[in-house]
Amino acid sequence: GMGPARINTILQSAFFKLTGIIPEEQAIDLMKAAAKATYGRKGDDVVQKNWAAIDAGAKQVVEITVPESWKDAEDEGLHMTHATEGRQDVIDFVNNIQAKVNAQEGNSLPVSAFKDYVDGTTPSGSSAYEKRGIAVNVPVWNPENCIQCNRCAYVCPHAVIRPVALTAEEAANAPEGMKTLDLTGMKEYKFTMSVSALDCTGCGSCVNVCPGKKGAKALAMENLEASENEQKYFDYTVKLPVKEDVIAKFKEATVKGSQFKQPLLEFSGACAGCGETPYAKLITQLFGDRMYIANATGCSSIWGNSSPSTPYTVNAKGQGPAWSNSLFEDNAEFGYGMLLAQRAIRDGLKAKVEDVVANGTNEDVKAAGQEWLDTFAVGATNGAATDKLVAALEACGCDKAKEILAQKDFLAKKSQWIFGGDGWAYDIGFGGVDHVLASGRDINVMVFDTEVYSNTGGQSSKSTPTGAIAQFAAGGKETKKKDMASIAMSYGYVYVAQISMGADFNQTVKAIAEAEAYPGPSLIIAYAPCINHGIKKGMSKAQTEEELAVKCGYWHNFRFNPAAENKFSLDSKTPDMENYMDFLNGEVRYNSLQRQNPEKAARLFAKNESEAQARYEYLQKLITLYGADKKED
CATH class of the missing domain: 1.20.1440 (de novo design (two linked rop proteins))
Known part of the structure; x- marks a missing residue:
């Protein structure tokens, strides 16, 4: 409830107290005055509680003795987790540019340091050398409970947990203590699940989706320091060659098979539990060695390539996504130009x-x-x-x-993709998206739909549903969500899919594979839970939230394929709308309106539910219109 100025006063006073700039009593008085100015209208009881917290904080300041040796601490240098043959370009970039910038010493770099990057390009894969080590707890694999489904890797937002197939020789040469199983269906290989502990953000999404055996999960979140060997195992397995026969056996366009392919998006700066990056990572596993990506400004451009670190990477042949960023308003045209x-x-x-x-x-x-x-x-x-x-x-x-x-x-046929969020696709860049889809060209548009302008602070977009609170809709959005999918389907020759990974892992990979294979324009709209949603159970449950959204009828999974005999397929089951309000109340973007204005919330939430019901009825009519057989409940 505090404004930035008051928060700043409190923080400055605390800082001045600790550094001895002003006397302790004066600092405490300033903090109490700021607290009273902020909370005075809420009553004396609230003010007294804040003052008590300030007094308690002042008494519990503890001096930490910094070891003298820290004065002479040296940089750790690069963490060589990846094979570096032929990648001297990225090593030089990391040493000469990235390390300096990350150390807040970028202004000290001379112009000559950038002589190899005058055209604006930088080497792919530099994020792999940062090894941030930010997680408190990381997943540790227990093979006794593993069914080798690979779901954990499938949903990982940062590509830190990966299934690996090893030959008998590779398994024998592994670091001591690395656990393995026989690879189900291919006994000539060993199977392990390796974790890059120093790249993990600790979101727990992998543990959340792990089915385990008889209720006992194959993954557990354990303290990072106690899991130091996990990094050693990952550093070994990540350099092993990908087993093409394993991918062929399990088929690459499946949940399990796709995860034996190398992710060509890894260790991004996305939020822990991000709902967007699992989709993008999967696309790179399927087509990354021949991808061009035009990326609209927004979250996907920030986690996709925040200078100086680049999470899009390359395979052993040096092939990987060619990525570039354009603005909100012209990214679709930018990608069209690439094509x-x-x-x-x-x-x-x-x-x-x-x-x-x-x-x-x-x-x-x-x-x-x-x-x-x-x-x-x-x-x-x-x-x-x-x-x-x-x-x-x-x-x-x-x-x-x-x-x-x-x-x-x-020479080779490239896979052209255009990435962006709903703020770009539904709003600012919609004219360009429409133009590109209407072109009839073989191009793929991927929309990470968080239903709000996520990166710029949570403003309302045309994708924001009725009743959700966002900036510029502080009292709940009054108008319903724009039906982007139906607009695209009206052309008749555009492949259109709505997907929600946590609700249907198989439908997600199937839709992405179909869209890319379709020889015309494709639009995929992916439901992406975001930290801005304020999910009650936290972002570790992002995949569960995707599942609940579909089960209650808030979101629907479907595919419209102009090349198929039955063009429209409603892939999600009949929703249980009795749980609709429970879903809305499980997110702060909705329940905050309930707390602020219960009467308005009741009206807008009822409207939201009515619109969702009408949406489902409309989709059922498309089944009849296009002659498809509805998926059995």
Whole structure:
């Protein structure tokens, strides 16, 4: 309830007292005066309680003796958790730029330190070297209770917990004490769940979703200092090669199979328990080695690339998402420009490949070139075809081959994504989003829907539902949430999906895979619980909140696929709306209105529920309209 000025007075007084700038009694008097000015209207009892807290605090100040050796403390240097062969660029950047900036010494850097970054690009994967160690408790794996479902890794916002398949030799060479199981379905491999304890934020989302065995979870949150070996195991396993046959066995577009793929978004600065990053991380696991990302300003640009640290990274081949940020108002157009530029380059290369196939004499080049042409627009297979073509062209060595090889990085079909939040997609950048979706081009738009402008302080957006409190809607938003999905579906040729990971892990990965494979524009709207929601049970329960939102009918999961025989699929079950009000009251953004103005809350919440009911009835009509079979309850 205090204003910034009063809080500042209290903090300054406390600081001055501790540093001896003003006498203790004067500092206490200033703090009490600030407390009275803040709470006086609430009655003398409240003021007295605040004064008692100030008095108690003054008596309990304890002097901490700082060891003399701290004067000569040295930097720990880089934490080499990742294989560094061929990554000297990122090591140099971290040593020369990132370490200085993180130490608040960036102003001391000379202009010459930036000579390798004059075009604005910086190396990917630098967040892996920070090892912040901010968690009090981190997950520790108990193999006895593990069913190897990989859900913990699937929901981890920071990619710190990962399933690993090891050969017998790799398992034998592991650090002493590392626990393993036989990999279910592939006994030739060992299985372990490794945790980067120093990158963990301690949110507990992994433990929350772990099914365990017979009610006993396979993960437990334990003190970081007591779990120091966890980092040693992670440092070993993260350098092991990804097992492609394991991914093929469990299929990459599944919850379990996808998690054996390397996350190419790791150790971001997102809030503990973030609802956005699990979606983005999953997308990088599926397509990251060939992704272009245009990112709107907002939370996803802050956790996505806050200078100087970059959490988007690369695989062993040096392939990873090419990421760049644009503004709220033009990010969709920015991503569209990436797509057009890439397509223009590939069309030029296509003409050259067609020439060597039609007129060349090298049979290997002709065969590889034809395979590349046949898969030109199919990202899932064109990458392998590109590798064959490059190998054939390098072996050929002719002039036409050299012309094509000069632009070999552009040969493979790229996966173009446009990332942003609801403030961008529903509001400020909506015109651009609409324009890009209407283009008919093969492009993917991912909306992290927190239903509020999260990064800029929690302002109301057109995605904010009726009755929610936000800035510019302090008395509860009076108007209903904009139906972005229906606007996009009205085009008829746009793939549209609404997903909520915690409600349906399988539907999430299926929708993302379908959207990317669809040869036209795609829009995915993902429900993303946010710290701004004030979830009563905390952000460790973000995935549970996603589940509850769908179960009560607050959110619905569905897919509209223009290429499918039955175009519309309502993937969530008939909601139990008896629990609707319980869901609203479980979040501060709603229950604070209940406390402030019960009559208004009752009116707006009833309107919110009525709109949700109407929304469900509308979606049921789409089932009939598009001839799909509703999922059985």
